[in-house]
Amino acid sequence: MKRAMFGKAGLAALLAALTAACSPPTTPEAPAGVESAAAGWSRPPEIQGVQRAASSLIFTGVAEPGARVVLRSDSGAAYAAAADGRGRFEIRMTAPAGDLWLRPETQMGQDSAPSPGRLLIVAGGRGPIAILRTGGPTRRLDRAPALGAVDSDGRTRLASGRAAASTPLVVQAAGESIRVTPDAQGRWSLMLGSADGPDEIQVGASRFAWPGEAGSAAARVERAGQGWRVAWTGADGARQSTWLPDTV
Numbered sequence: 001m002k003r004a005m006f007g008k009a010g011l012a013a014l015l016a017a018l019t020a021a022c023s024p025p026t027t028p029e030a031p032a033g034v035e036s037a038a039a040g041w042s043r044p045p046e047i048q049g050v051q052r053a054a055s056s057l058i059f060t061g062v063a064e065p066g067a068r069v070v071l072r073s074d075s076g077a078a079y080a081a082a083a084d085g086r087g088r089f090e091i092r093m094t095a096p097a098g099d100l101w102l103r104p105e106t107q108m109g110q111d112s113a114p115s116p117g118r119l120l121i122v123a124g125g126r127g128p129i130a131i132l133r134t135g136g137p138t139r140r141l142d143r144a145p146a147l148g149a150v151d152s153d154g155r156t157r158l159a160s161g162r163a164a165a166s167t168p169l170v171v172q173a174a175g176e177s178i179r180v181t182p183d184a185q186g187r188w189s190l191m192l193g194s195a196d197g198p199d200e201i202q203v204g205a206s207r208f209a210w211p212g213e214a215g216s217a218a219a220r221v222e223r224a225g226q227g228w229r230v231a232w233t234g235a236d237g238a239r240q241s242t243w244l245p246d247t248v
Helices: 010-021
Strands: 046-053 056-062 068-073 078-082 088-094 100-108 111-114 118-121 129-132 147-152 157-162 169-173 176-180 187-192 199-203 206-210 220-223 227-233 239-245
Touching: 068 088, 078 088, 129 147, 129 239, 147 199, 147 206, 157 169, 157 199, 169 187, 176 187
Parallel strands: none
Antiparallel strands: 046 056, 056 088, 068 078, 068 100, 100 111, 100 118, 118 129, 147 157, 147 239, 157 187, 169 176, 169 199, 199 206, 220 227, 227 239
């Protein structure tokens, strides 16, 4: 039986994710009575961009000022850097030989704050680079087309991407036409009608041939149509499928 990635707490998470996608990013406030990370609260890191430099990848973002930001792989390898007084950080790493999953986290003394998303580097950085997370849209960090990703659990599809900031555009799929307005950073996301197999998705004047979801529960990254299809497992153990159109 397929499990919906937007079930359980997923609906609330999805609504929160869609609300966040349409609002400028803000710095979260500590809970009442907590004044700093030293008192038991710290901000998870947010990776905002990536640059390629020769054989290296450079990730930039924001975290708790003065915190140590770590990108940790399942094998235990880690890449780290310290955030400056404004919370800005830059992590340099040698581009991997193939696909690589990393978990971002912030370390403040003995405390750590892991990111809710996982960083995926496809084909050593020659393919897409994105943040995938359960209950919310995938966020591309590389030069993605207007449609950056389609997340699916077999019953529900969530499309997302980037376009001109605050300029409405029309997304068409599964016989539906939906108008969406990107946020101030140009990011947008919306629910699409379900599809049993391949489907065409049109974002503005651009057309994309969605190849369908991954057919196996086994975690893997593979070429699928004009893009990459990722089979992975969400935080609640549910099977997920994400399609990432080719980098432009």
